[in-house]
Amino acid sequence: MDNGASSYRRFRDNGDQSGLVEIIRDYKDGLILYLTSIVGNVRTAEELAEDTFVLIGTKKPKDKGKSSFKTWLYTIGRNVAIDHLRKRSRHMEISIDDSAELVSDEDELETSYIKKEQRIMVHKAMRKLSPDHQQVLWLVYFEELSNKEAAMIMKKSVRSVESLLYRARKSLRSQLEMEGFDYEKL
Numbered sequence: 036m037d038n039g040a041s042s043y044r045r046f047r048d049n050g051d052q053s054g055l056v057e058i059i060r061d062y063k064d065g066l067i068l069y070l071t072s073i074v075g076n077v078r079t080a081e082e083l084a085e086d087t088f089v090l091i092g093t094k095k096p097k098d099k100g101k102s103s104f105k106t107w108l109y110t111i112g113r114n115v116a117i118d119h120l121r122k123r124s125r126h127m128e129i130s131i132d133d134s135a136e137l138v139s140d141e142d143e144l145e146t147s148y149i150k151k152e153q154r155i156m157v158h159k160a161m162r163k164l165s166p167d168h169q170q171v172l173w174l175v176y177f178e179e180l181s182n183k184e185a186a187m188i189m190k191k192s193v194r195s196v197e198s199l200l201y202r203a204r205k206s207l208r209s210q211l212e213m214e215g216f217d218y219e220k221l
Contacts, residue, residue, distance in 0.1 A: 168203035
């Protein structure tokens with residue numbers, strides 16, 4: 036797999052719809068999980084991922100080639116999510132904490148993506164961290180992006196991402212210890 040860049044070029048330049056279908060198939064799940072870490076709601080993240088794919092499907096923005104296709108796509112998704120959060124803050128929607136139904140849906144989705152019990156505990160502990168800590172851990176460890184790519188997505192310097200990553204790991208370790216989790220077995 037070439038990380039989606041050639042599929043996108045086929046779609047953008049030649050109108051090959053199968054290129055867009057390949058991108059959605061390959062990146063949808065990871066993008067939804069990443070966006071969930073930003074907005075805190077799986078259903079909203081699914082809608083934002085769809086909005087992201089609609090945006091690249093209709094506007095066909097140019098990938099400047101400064102980073103991997105995945106980094107470029109996640110940056111667009113992050114921008115869509117931030118726009119959503121700005122609009123939502125003006126209209127004040129119901130909080131995820133106020134809706135047990137949404138929380139149970141999120142737990143079901145997490146379970147389907149993360150099969151092992153240890154990973155579920157780690158993921159739940161991550162949700163208790165700050166949004167920046169969640170994002171940097173997610174991008175670097177779950178999405179396997181480099182610190183430089185994570186910095187581009189989060190619009191931070193590489194040095195600040197490295198510092199943030201150090202503090203996020205320390206916070207996660209502390210959170211896991213409070214829950215009695217032996218992180219050394221991972």
